[in-house]
Amino acid sequence: MIRLMIRTVLSLTVVALGGTSILFAGQTGRQFSLSGSVVNAVTAAPVPYASVALSNGSSTETDATGAFQFSGLEANVYGVMATKAGFVPAGLPGKEVPEDGLEISLTASVANIVVKLIPLGAIRGRVVDGAGEPVQNATVTALRSTVVYGRRQLQMVNLVQTNDLGDYRISGLLAGKYLVQAAGTTSHNAYYGEKPPAEGATDAFAPTYFGGAHRADAAELVSLSPGQEARADIAVELETEHVIRGRIANYRPNTKATLLLSSGDGDRGLASVALEYATGRFEVHGVRDGVYRLLAYQNNGGQQLVFDQRTIEVTGHDVADVVLSLASAASVKGTVQADDSTGNRSPRFQMQLVPQDVVFSEITGPAWSNPAKNGSFEIASVPPGKYWVDFESGDGYYVASARAGDTDLLATQEIAIGEGGRPPIEIVLRNDSGTVRGMIDSPPAAKTDAIALLVPESCSRHAIVGYVASGVFGFADVAPGAYRVYAWRQGVELEYGLPNTLCALAHGGVRVEVEAGREATVRLLDLSEEPK
C-alpha cells in the first residue's frame, strides 16, 4: 500500500470545500468513478505509467496516454496522489508548486481531473585532469546553499562517482542553483588481516568546484530549471598521492568506526579509508600534500559519540603511526530556573546546540538538552567548536536571560565550547509574556506559503518565526518589549539567525509593543519588501 501525505486542500470545481467524511457517513450503496490524467507540470505532456493512489489504499497506473480511472468508489473524501520516478511526487517537502496533492469530495462520478507532477532535473558532466584525460572514481557532489532557520548552510544533495570515462550524472534534482564539487575517491572499507585489499591507484587532487574554484564561496553556480539537464565539466590538477597510516586506540573491535579527512571550507571529510576491523588499524589513501584534520568516531555501547581528531601535515611523503584515541568529549551542563512565584520548577524548555563545523554538523546534527525536574540539564559529549544556541520554551514562559560565564547567549546566539572546563549555562525563564496576532491585508495570493518574523527592536534576543495561514499569523510566549514585524514568501533567503542581520531588521517592518498578559495586534498591508 502506498501511504498518502496530503497537506493542503485544493479547491476543485467539482465540489465546494468543507465537506468531510462525516457528512457522507450515512450514505452507502451508490458507487462512483474517478478518472483523469497525470501531466508534466512544466511541459503539460501526459505522464504515462505513473502510479496513482487514493487515500483509501487503492492504486492504479496511468496508461500510455497518462490517463487513469478508479471505479466502484463510495461517497467520501479522497486524497489523490501520483508518483513516478524522475518526478516530485506531490505532497513531499521541497515542492515547487502549491498543489500538494488533490483532495476530492466525491458525491458523483468525476472525470478529467488533472494531477501534476514536477519533473526533476539532472546535472551531468566529465571530470578531466590537466592533460584532458578522464579522472575515474572521482567523487562528484551536488551542494545547495540554503538558509535553514535563519542560517545559511551548504547542504549536500547527492554524491556520485565518475566512471572510467570520467563521466558522472546526478539526477533527481529539484530546480534551483547548485554547487558541483569534484573530489578524490571516497570509500570506506573494512577488512580483517594484515594488509587491506589492494586497490588501484587513486588520483589525488584538491576538491574543485565547477568553474575551477577551490572554495565554495567562489564556486560558479549551476542553474537548473524543472526537468532540465545541465552540464558541468570540471578540470582538476593531479598531485602526488600519499598514504596516512595509523591506528585507533580505545577502538571497540568488530564495530563500525568512521574516519574522515577534511581540509576545511565545506570539505566534508571525504577520503579513501581502509579500516582493519579487529584492531582499528587504518590507512587513508589518495592524500595530497596539505594540512588536514583527521577525525575518527564510533558510537560506544550506548548511542554516545566517542571521537578524536588530529591535525596532520602531509609534505612529500607518507605519514605513519598516527594514533587517534577515542573518548567522549566533556558535557555541557546548565540549570534552568523560573523567575516567578508560581512554584513551577520545570516549565517546558529546551536548549539546542547546532554545530557550526560542517563535519560535526553531519555527524552529530543538533544536540538537545533535556532538563530534569530540578531544572538541571546536560548535553553529553559535545566536541569542541563553535555552536549556534537556540531555545524553545512554552506555557507562557520565555527566556529572560541565558548566560555562560560572561557571555550573553541571547545576544550572541552562539557559544564557543572549549576542550576542557566549560562554564555552566544559566537560564532564567519568566512567564510575564504576551502574545501577538497579525494579519496581512493583500493581495490574497500572497497570504499562503508565507512566513512572519518578529524581530526585537533591541536585537538582543532571537527572532521568532511564525507561519502565515489564510493571511493570519501569531506569536506566543513573547517577552515584553518593542518589536518589528515582517512577512515574506516562504523560501526567502534571510539569515535572521545571525545577530548582524537581525539588528539590521530592528528598524524596518511594522512596529508592535508587547505587554505582559496581553495580546497585541499588528496589521500588514502587504508582504514586506524582500531584503537584497
Place this chain on the structure above:
Amino acid sequence: MKTRWLPILGVVIGCLPVSIAGQKQVSGAGGYRISGTAVNSVTGAPLGQVHIVAARDDGAAGQLDTTTGADGKFAIEPVPAGSWSLTAERKGYLRQVYGQRDLNIGTNSSVITGPKGASENLLLPMHQPAAISGKVVDERGEPVPGAIIHLLVQTISSRKQVMIRKVVATDDQGDYRLFDLPPTTCYLSAVVPNPMGVISETAGFVPQYYSNTADARSAAPIQLKPGAEFVANFALWRARGGVSVTVDGDTGVEGGNGSQLLVLVTEGPEGSSVSAATLGPGQGTTFSHIQLRRYKLVVGDLESINTLAEWVEVGSQDVTVTLPMADPPEISATVRVVDGDPASLRGATLALASFSDVVNSIRPILPDGSVKIAPMPSGRYEIVLGSAQLYVKSVTARNARMVDGMVELPESGAVRLDIVAAGDGASVSGMVSSGRGPLSGALVVLAPRKQPGDPTDSHGYQADSDGSFKFSNIKPGEYYLFATDDWQLEWGDPAKVKPYLALAKVVKADPRGTLETQIEVSRRP
C-alpha cells in the same frame, strides 16, 4: 606463489584475501638483474611508461622500481638474491603482477633472483580494462532506475567458483556501466529492490540474469576480452505471482538498523550464490514477488563485515522470518597450538568457507586461542586457518559432523570446534621442468595420498620464474606430487585430480622435514 581467496557478501567489492602463502628465504646479497618487456596483451606492441615495482615476498623493506622505455623494456639492477613480486602499473591498463593469469585472484609467479634464478627477459602482457554497459528497461520499454546490477566472475582457486566482483545501480535513465574489468568469464544479474519505504501492491520485477532468464542456474557466461566494450541490456518483467518474505524484528547487527542490509541469496550459475533480492537501509522489510526456491537470508551491515544468515524455504505461501534468527547455531572455536610456539597465533585468522559463499566469517583468533564466528546457515564448510606458521592438524566438533575434513553445521544449536593447530609442518620444495628445462608458471599439486583432492590438505602452487616451487607448513604425511601446464585444473576436486595420480610422484613429508625433489610436468591425461 600461492594465495587463496574467500568470497564474501559483495556489497562494496567483496574480496578478502586469506593469505596462506609459503615464506621464501632471501639469502645473500649481490648484483642480480630483473629485466623484461611490457607489451599490450592483445596486439603484442611494446608498452612504454609502465611503472614496474619489485617487492620482496618476505615483506622486508627494500622495494625497487623502474619505468619501461618506449620499446617496452625495463631492467632493475643490482637486485639482491631473493624472491620478488613484480607489479606492473600503467594508466589505461590494469595493474597486474608477473605470472598473474587471473586478475580476479592473487595467484602469481614470484621472480627468483640468485645464482640459479631466472629473472631476465620476463614478458609482462598488460591488459586494457574492459567495460560492460547497458540499459535496463521494463516490459513497456520504460527505463528502470535503481536496478542493482551484480557482476559475478568465475575464478579457479582449487575449485571453480563464481563470486560477486562488483555491484552498481542503474541511473535515472536506466543506464549502468561496470568498468576496470579484467579479462574474465562472468555473469550478470539485475535485481530491483522495493522502492524506498514503499511496499507496493503493484507487481514487482522478477530478478533477471543475463541473458533473459529468471533462473540463476541458467545464466549465460560472458567471455570478456581485454579492452572489450560489452553491451548487456535487460528487459525486466513484473511478476505475475510469487510470494513475499517478511522479516520481522531486530536483526541484532552491530551498528543498528540504519546500517543493516537484508539479502536473499539463491543458487546461481555453477553452484554459486547470487542475490535474488536485496533490501537496503530504510527500504522496509518485505521482499516481494519471490519465486519458489530455497533461499539463504543474509543480514549484514553495509561494509559487509558483520553478516548472519539462515535458510528460508519459500513455498506457495508468504513467509515471515522473525529476527533475531531463531536459535542461531552460534559457532565458537578454540585453537590450541601443539608442536610449536603458541605466540604464532598472533595475527592468525579463522574462517569457515564454502565454495562461493556470501557470508563473511573471517575472524581474528584472540591471544587465548578463542574465536567467535557469526551464526551461519547449515551446510558444509571448510575450516581455513590464516597463518604462516601453523596448519590444522585435527578438528573435533561438538553438535556438528566432520566430513572429509569439513564441518557440517546443523540447522540449530551451538557448535563448538576444537582445533589443534601444529607448528611442526613440513616443507616440500623443488623444481618443475619440461623437456626444454625449468617451467615457470606450471601448476604444482600436492595431494594427500589418503584422500587426493581433500580440500583441507591439498595444496597448489604456481611455479616461480625459475620453475621452483615450495610448499611450507604442510601437514606431515604421504602425498602425491605432480605438475601440469593446465593452470585451470581444479586441484580441490578429487575427480579432476584422479587422472594425474598414476603419473604422480609419491613423497613423504616428515614433521619439520624439508624435502627437495625434481618433477617433470605431466601432459593433460
